[in-house]
Amino acid sequence: MKYKTILPLIALGLAGAGGWHWWVNRPALATLPPPQPAAIPVDTAAVGRQDVPVYLAGLGTVQALNTVTITTRVDGQIQKIGFKQGQDVTAGDLLVQIDPRTFQAALDQAIAKKAQDVAQLANAQRDLQRFTALSQKQFASQQQLDTERAQVDQLQAAIQGDQASIDSARTQLDYTTITSPITGRAGFRLVDQGNNVHAADTGGIVVITQLHPISVVFTLPEEDLPAVMKAMSAGGVSATALASDNKTVLGQGKLTIVDNQIDQSTGTARFKAEFQNDDNALWPGEFVNVRVLQGTQQNVVTVPSVAVQRGPDGLFAYVVKPDSTVTPKPVQVSYDTGQVAVVTQGLDPGEQVVTGGQYRLQAGTLVKAKPVAKAANPDKSAQNETAKPAATLAQVTP
Numbered sequence: 001m002k003y004k005t006i007l008p009l010i011a012l013g014l015a016g017a018g019g020w021h022w023w024v025n026r027p028a029l030a031t032l033p034p035p036q037p038a039a040i041p042v043d044t045a046a047v048g049r050q051d052v053p054v055y056l057a058g059l060g061t062v063q064a065l066n067t068v069t070i071t072t073r074v075d076g077q078i079q080k081i082g083f084k085q086g087q088d089v090t091a092g093d094l095l096v097q098i099d100p101r102t103f104q105a106a107l108d109q110a111i112a113k114k115a116q117d118v119a120q121l122a123n124a125q126r127d128l129q130r131f132t133a134l135s136q137k138q139f140a141s142q143q144q145l146d147t148e149r150a151q152v153d154q155l156q157a158a159i160q161g162d163q164a165s166i167d168s169a170r171t172q173l174d175y176t177t178i179t180s181p182i183t184g185r186a187g188f189r190l191v192d193q194g195n196n197v198h199a200a201d202t203g204g205i206v207v208i209t210q211l212h213p214i215s216v217v218f219t220l221p222e223e224d225l226p227a228v229m230k231a232m233s234a235g236g237v238s239a240t241a242l243a244s245d246n247k248t249v250l251g252q253g254k255l256t257i258v259d260n261q262i263d264q265s266t267g268t269a270r271f272k273a274e275f276q277n278d279d280n281a282l283w284p285g286e287f288v289n290v291r292v293l294q295g296t297q298q299n300v301v302t303v304p305s306v307a308v309q310r311g312p313d314g315l316f317a318y319v320v321k322p323d324s325t326v327t328p329k330p331v332q333v334s335y336d337t338g339q340v341a342v343v344t345q346g347l348d349p350g351e352q353v354v355t356g357g358q359y360r361l362q363a364g365t366l367v368k369a370k371p372v373a374k375a376a377n378p379d380k381s382a383q384n385e386t387a388k389p390a391a392t393l394a395q396v397t398p
Contacts, residue, residue, distance in 0.1 A: 014020055039368040043356030044320055045307060046371070047347045049299050054335055055291040056228065058271070060218025061284040064209035065274070066182050070095055071204045072197040073175040074103065081193045087206065089180045096205055098197065100177040107169035114162030121155035124317060128152050184210040209284055214277040216253070218290040219268040227294050228258065228271070228340070239273035241282060242289040251275040251282055297335065297342060305341045307353040308333055312347060316345060318354035318361055325364050 082094035089095070128148040134140035187207040191197060197205065216239070220228065231237045239256040242248060253275035262269050273290065275282055284287070307317045308331060316334055318326040331346030345351065352369060354361065361367070 004312070007113060029284050039324065039366045039370045040357065040360050041370060042318075042320075042326075042354045042361070044352045044356045044369040044371050045304050046350045047301060047303050047343070047353060049349055050302050050340075052297045052300055052302060052335065052337065052340060052342055054294045054297060055240075056220055056224050056294050058218040058220045058290050058292070060216045060273075060288050060290045062241075062282045062284055062288060063215050063217055064184070064211060064284045065215050066184070066210040067284075068181055068184075068208045069204040070180075070206045070208060071100060071199075072096070072178065072180060072202065073199050074098060074172055075196070075198045076100075076102070076176060077196050078191065078193050081189065083180075083186045083189075083206065085186060085189050085206075087186050089184065089186055091180055091183045093180045094177065095180055096178040100173055100176040103169065103173040103176055107166065107173050110136075110162060110165040110169045114159060114166060117155055117158045117162055121152065121159060124148065124151045124155050177233070178205070180208055182208055182210050183212075184208045211280060211282075211284075212277055213284050214252075214284070215256070216273050216275065216282065216288060216290055217270060218273070218288075219263075219266070219270055220292070222262045222267050224268055224294075225258075225262070226271045227326055228255070228292065231292075231294055232258070238293045240291040240293075241273075241275060242291065244287065244289070246289050250288060253276055299397050301343045301347060301349060302340045303335050303343055303347065303353050305317075305339055306353050307355045308336070308341050308343075309358055317357055319347070320352040320367060320369050322352065324369065325366050327363055328363050345383075359369075 074176075076098040078096055079099050080097035082087055101167050128145075128151075131140050131145045131148045135142065135145045147230060185208070187209065189206055190203055191205045207383065228237065232255065239253045239255050241250040241253065243250055253273045258273035259270035259272075271292070273292075303317065308315055309328075311315065311328070313361045314330060316328045316330050319329050320326055332344045333341045334344045335342040352371075354367070354369075357367075
């Protein structure tokens with residue numbers, strides 16, 4: 001009973017002592033400054049100036065500059081195949097040899113017929129000379145003279161026909177030797193050696209495609225046509241072919257043709273660019289992304305594209321102030337390559353913008369800046385930019 005009375009009294013005394021201590025020291029605790037929040041680490045880059053090339057982007061299809069389906073122009077049996085499937089061939093190389101014996105015999109016959117008519121003509125001309133002399137002495141009638149003259153004319157016409165027959169037979173004989181009309185690559189062989197082929201066949205023997213140079217046909221929206229035409233009038237317009245990942249450069253070429261009409265169903269214009277394709281990176285039928293250099297914006301204010309954020313009121317970027325806090329600034333962007341954004345309003349060269357870690361920030365947040373990228377490089381040229389991939393090639397509106 002004695003312990004049950006003492007313990008509550010002790011607890012009550014301790015609580016009173018603690019309350020008295022808090023009351024005495026309360027003013028001192030209230031005057032302590034609030035704890036300083038920890039700085040948030042972020043990546044930053046400096047706003048700068050540089051020349052930025054402006055590209056137009058379209059989807060295109062690779063096409064061989066020339067495609068020839070090799071067919072026969074005479075009937076006959078294939079004696080020899082002079083190429084291998086997938087082989088590069090040069091203009092004039094033997095592709096197929098058709099049995100020439102029938103056509104050689106026809107040529108020999110035409111030559112013999114001409115020789116016969118030439119001999120007859122020589123004899124007729126001698127007869128004409130004799131009848132002319134006799135006619136002058138009144139020993140031959142005018143009718144006989146006219147008959148001999150007509151005979152000579154007939155034989156001369158026959159010889160001209162014989163020569164035409166010879167030319168035709170020689171042409172038919174030449175058709176038995178089929179050579180490549182272009183320099184390119186042979187595809188699959190469609191007819192094997194020993195088969196009979198006919199001039200009426202539609203399948204062909206092999207298809208030759210020219211790969212060097214090669215062309216890419218692509219489309220752009222019709223509103224881009226004036227800019228492209230203006231660039232072409234000022235000089236050559238460069239084009240870059242990219243793989244489906246929009247990063248791997250497959251070739252550098254030049255815009256060569258603008259179609260003469262706009263497709264009304266799609267509102268697009270067709271263009272053709274030509275590439276040397278020395279490394280065979282472009283292949284007929286392949287789908288590629290095409291970048292066309294429209295022009296270069298000179299000495300414009302730029303930031304890394306990742307620095308530009310989209311908010312409820314439009315585009316903005318976090319700017320690091322001298323006291324290491326950040327403030328969001330509205331910006332206007334005229335063009336974004338996917339790596340560099342051209343800022344027309346809102347930022348000044350030299351300011352530090354946040355390029356990484358924005359999701360933890362708000363106005364007034366204390367940050368620990370770590371520069372990791374350069375936004376401006378005055379030495380960078382448009383030629384260097386053409387070798388770089390671009391992820392976003394459309395204009396950005398706030």
